[in-house]
Amino acid sequence: MAGAGAAARLTNMLRFALSAALVVLAATLGLAPAAADRGRLALGASIAKANCSRCHAIGRTGASANPKAPPFRYLARRYPLSNLEEALGEGIVVGHEGPEMPQFRFDAQQIEALLAYLASIQR
């Protein structure tokens, strides 16, 4: 039946047009960047866990393993988090003095991720 075939084609075209419109809408609303943000936060969290958590509390709750190390969620109360960017880039973190001072090597992407993660947990 020619009529049914045409109707099916029309339905398919509408479906295609609708899904194309949804893709454009999603891009406009910034859903893709949101996924990128989640990836960056996850990277930042894993860096903090691997390098910092044996002393600092790195989450939204909980106490630091080393009582002298401030929980990360309160860091922004002391100074803007962006102050840490340069220190992290140079492999030092301000305030780490004496024999306990760990050395870090982070690239720009890791630093960005760590700072984004720190920003996400501040209280």
Ligand code: HEC
């Ligand atoms: C071996 C233990 C240890 C590790 C590992 C460690 N820290 Fe610390 N950190 C400390 C201690 C102790 C202090 C508090 C020092 C002080 O106030 O004199 C501190 C303080 C800080 C401060 C606050 C400095 C200030 O001026 O207020 C920041 C920021 C910081 N650490 C970031 C980090 C980051 C980021 C990591 C992981 C990449 C990390 N630390 C890993 C022990 C550690």
